[in-house]
Amino acid sequence: MSTGLDIFDRTVQESNLWLKAVMDRLETADRHRAYVSLRAVLHALRDRIGPESAAHLGAQLPMLLRGLYYEGWDPTNKPTKERHQEAFLARIAQELPRATESEVEQGALAVLDVLSKHVDRGAAVKIATMFPHDLRKFWPSFIQTAAKNRQEGTA
Template sequence: MPMPQTYFHASRDFDAFIKDVRDTCMLQTHHQAYHTLRAVLHTFRSHLTVRDALRFSDILPAVTRAIFLENWEPLEPPAPFPDRPVLIMEMKSVRQDHNLAPDSAIEDVAAALRRSSIDTKDLERVLAILPEGATEFWKS
């Protein structure tokens, strides 16, 4: 079996994706875009069970998947998805002193994710089996 393209082109694809996140969020640097992406992904992950998070991670490109799963300690059952203002507050609390994410970051990252190498049909299929609120989280 040949090496999957998602691994072969991982750096190139992630570089294009993080530039899209930077531009869509109107951030200044790749570092700001990375931390914004990380905050959005970890906020989403915090409302999923391990099984659901792994289902979601399976559809992500390689580097984005690694960021989604990094430093995860799933010890307690996740809380249900709250409303958008609470999600924004949660997202902004990730690395709070270094977080420059705009209020629109969840929608911005969702739009960039849909434009990247993710298969939109796979995204919709997985979101349909995740808890209530997951689909709404990724609306752009």
């Protein structure tokens, strides 16, 4: 279905590619599960990294996903400061009330993997460096390695 506006058609197509990638990573055909995971993880990420970094990341998202990303955001709130896996996953689970712990964790891994492959690598690495080591495990290994190298000054 075409909207008749190239920019709208393009954002729908790009957003569907992201959604399909999340579905593939979750090994599911359930588009709704992939969508709610994408939304919940993007919100947790946005709220964790602070307004300036959140705005830079949001600018790299397809227009449709950008709207989803900013939905309900209050940039005047201080960034959340989850430092441990349990707290970060609990934050994501707030938007996924029917998901099991395993599904929440799988969603975090899937979304951050897809995000890492669709946004500027430098931006993904910069965001990953904002995460404490206990939370970096949710990022794909190539981002974890680059973030570690960046902090050590070897990249």
